[in-house]
Amino acid sequence: MALDFEELVQQLLYDVALAGKIGLGIAVLGSAVKAQYDAHSITSGESVADVEEDILFSSAPPQTGIQKLDDDLVELTWQWLSTHKEVKIRSVLIDQPGGSSSVDPGNDTTSPSANAGAWSVSPTLLQKYGDLRLTTGETRIWQAIAGHGPDYKRLPLMEFELLSIIAAYGAKGIFQPQLVRLSGQDKRSVPMRTDRLTKKGYITKESVIALKVKTSLLKLTRFAVDASALAEVDKAHKTIIIRYDAWFSEFVRLMKENNNIMAFEDMRIGLGINGKKYETKTLHRCIRRLAQVGCLRKVTAREAGNEYDPHAKVRHTRALQLLREPNDLDRQAFTKSVRGQGSRLTTGAIASLGEEDDGRDDADSEFDAEDLEDGGTVEEAEDVAVQLYDTKPIWTPDLHLANLLYRCIEEAGMAGIGSTDLYRLSVGPLWKRAMDDTLIRLTAAWHLSQPSHLRHLAIVRDSSQSSGAPTYHYRTYDNFQKAVDASHVAWDYSGARARAGPMEGHVVGPTGDSVIDAWGFSVVPSKLLVHGTGDATLAECATAAHLSEVNPIVSKSERHTSDTPERQKRKYTKRPTSFEVPQ
DNA sequence: TGTAGTAGGAGCGCTGACTC
């Protein structure tokens, strides 16, 4: 159907109003004109000669109106619009909001707000009208943007200003940081106002990662586009845009299609981000947050075996398992951290983590070989998924870690407990390093870690094989003795030495144990002390320990003038690999 | 590769001005 010129002007008036206070530039006007004609099946590049043959013999009515979109038509439209009683012309050189052309959609030919296919403005027109914008009256702007007349109770002034800027960016939308710069409003107030606009239904607010920051993409509700048009919008922004909502929907769909368990690599391929490091890192964060709310867990799954080669090496793969039907809370967690569950994790939240995550989640190595090698996994009968940590840890910050560990190990009885089970029972995977440190202190020299009268509280470390890899195994002193008596284990090197006597340099009491002072510490022989009394300055201690030989300040005066800079540098940077402390 | 530091986005809550 042909487009009547009056109808075209009415449509363009709407576009001018939609541009709000920013106004419509010549480039966008041209694109809007083209879009209107495209919508009425008149292509801008169609030649008159193409339709001449049809005029006489075609059953279709002859086409009327403008057949070709060129500079003259756009300029004519501009002039016609500018004479309209409701339209005003303003100069961007005087009052352009934000003062940056880079964020001004008024002449942004890539903006899809008014066009199906952009119309490229000629340099002549750009020079003539580039600094001018068409704007219209307040009532028409309100009608176009908000869908109703001016109503500052319903839509406060500051919110309307934001809305008009968002409207000016049309279907392309605008990122919240850009909106802050353009509006000049306080950056802390803008998110709240855009939230209100979303609740009132004026705009859509989509959580995305774009411009290398996590932010929101804002669009008028009427410009909410379907998934097929998203790629075009992304192109218009000329940046990587990660849409959490779209990811989440696709994520859930893929999980359900695969019986709620799926290899991580397959998920990456399914989401179309295989080989994209940046997107993969972001996906890891989303998965971590989803695991934190208990919607899914990371598992290591054994790949289906080779039926033709039963001796083929079993391969494991990183996988994800959906634990329940995702809800709105899970969608929020996928998008962002639920407030209070980040660094301020509650004990309950920690206990519900149920995943292998000790802070390495941002790296691709988060599912690494270590996860596969740890013992204590549970193999599922059906799809051979090996689940890690299916028991909630019991540690809370008000429990003394050493006491808790002793209790867990003691409850394991004569059989003892492996390190993986100990993690699972006590602190979970999150505080692995802290627990490792405590265990090393307790067991590296277990016969010295407790004074003799508390030896029954010592923890003896042994080693065992789990999944083909050596792991530590822990028993209490009494339980280890029982295991020895039952011929299940034998006193190994450390145990034999402990039973043979204390380490060299320690004073031995009548019972063979170290002599301890009133505080429970071993008494240090006087021959090991500086001057034999233990009363010395730091410098004297350093001299006695021969630290001056490696001290760069001391050696500075001895530096030979003939040393090369490289040799001097080596001297200054020389450090001992370790200090030998006399026993 | 892991960690610490930094910058920016966003949310919470308080306060003051304004209106009814």
Add this chain to the structure above:
DNA sequence: GAGTCAGCGCTCCTACTACA
């Protein structure tokens, strides 16, 4: 006085970067 709006201090979270 109550409700609303706007501004702002403080804080947390996230992504990036430099460095060991």
